[in-house]
Amino acid sequence: xxxxxxxxxxxxxxxxxxxxxxxxxxxxxxxxxxxxxxxxxxxxxxxxxxxxxxxxxxxxxxxxxxxxxxxxxxxxxxxxxxxxxxxxxxxxxxxxxxxxxxxxxxxxxxxxxxxxxxxxxxxxxxxxxxxxxxxxxxxxxxxxxxxxxxxxxxxxxxxxxxxxxxxxxxxxxxxxxxxxxxxxxxxxxxxxxxxxxxxxxxxxxxxxxxxxxxxxxxxxxxxxxxxxxxxxxxxxxxxxxxxxx
Numbered sequence: 388x389x390x391x392x393x394x395x396x397x398x399x400x401x402x403x404x405x406x407x408x409x410x411x412x413x414x415x416x417x418x419x420x421x422x423x424x425x426x427x428x429x430x431x432x433x434x435x436x437x438x439x440x441x442x443x444x445x446x447x448x449x450x451x452x453x454x455x456x457x458x459x460x461x462x463x464x465x466x467x468x469x470x471x472x473x474x475x476x477x478x479x480x481x482x483x484x485x486x487x488x489x490x491x492x493x494x495x496x497x498x499x500x501x502x503x504x505x506x507x508x509x510x511x512x513x514x515x516x517x518x519x520x521x522x523x524x525x526x527x528x529x530x531x532x533x534x535x536x537x538x539x540x541x542x543x544x545x546x547x548x549x550x551x552x553x554x555x556x557x558x559x560x561x562x563x564x565x566x567x568x569x570x571x572x573x574x575x576x577x578x579x580x581x582x583x584x585x586x587x588x589x590x591x592x593x594x595x596x597x598x599x600x601x602x603x604x605x606x607x608x609x610x611x612x613x614x615x616x617x618x619x620x621x622x623x624x625x626x627x628x629x630x631x632x
Contacts, residue, residue: 393542400549401509407556515613515620516541522612526605530595540594547586551579 520537527537555576562572584606592602 393539393546397542397546397549400546400553401512404549404553404556405509407553511617511620511623512545514623515616516545518616518619519609519613522609522616526608527595532595540590544587544590547590548583551583555579 516538520534520541523537523540524532524534558572558575562569588599588602588606591597591606592599595602597605
């Protein structure tokens, strides 16, 4: 009772992490300066040559902005190259309908589809934890730990991951807006990224009481299982996203 419940801790940190802006919006401030009448220069005060130069310059800016916008749209456009041909699949199967619907939405609206998919990642991670806990139950079958204990352990580890990721995202924003902090924040992110797997190993050794060799081997198997579970849950998430968006 002296500690925050693990699921609540995981949920709070995951929500905070996914709410952190990625494009520097957190520190975006507008310097609204009110212009006085003396600061304003009207076109009537300029010579014909100066007016023509300003108009030419404005036209150049408009052309450059239009070119940059077109280039940005082209670079940010997600292309999949999918061909949604499922003629060899059973046509009366619900799975075929779901997969075809997913493929068509990936082909026609890839940007919106992936945006919806990214929004569902927190839920997918929660669904993947019980699958990974099942693997831990097999790895520590003789350790006399209950299945729910593995789930609690994974919630704590994921909460730590989100906590470190939050600080890494904030350090990136600090380095971006305060150049003097760029190098220290860059070093912090490198150290923090390396500490995540170290923390995982230390946590497994402390909770399950095994040596370094066994723990490293089991951590490798656990990571492989984790990636496989995320692929399974991710594939399911793609189907759900296609059906619900």
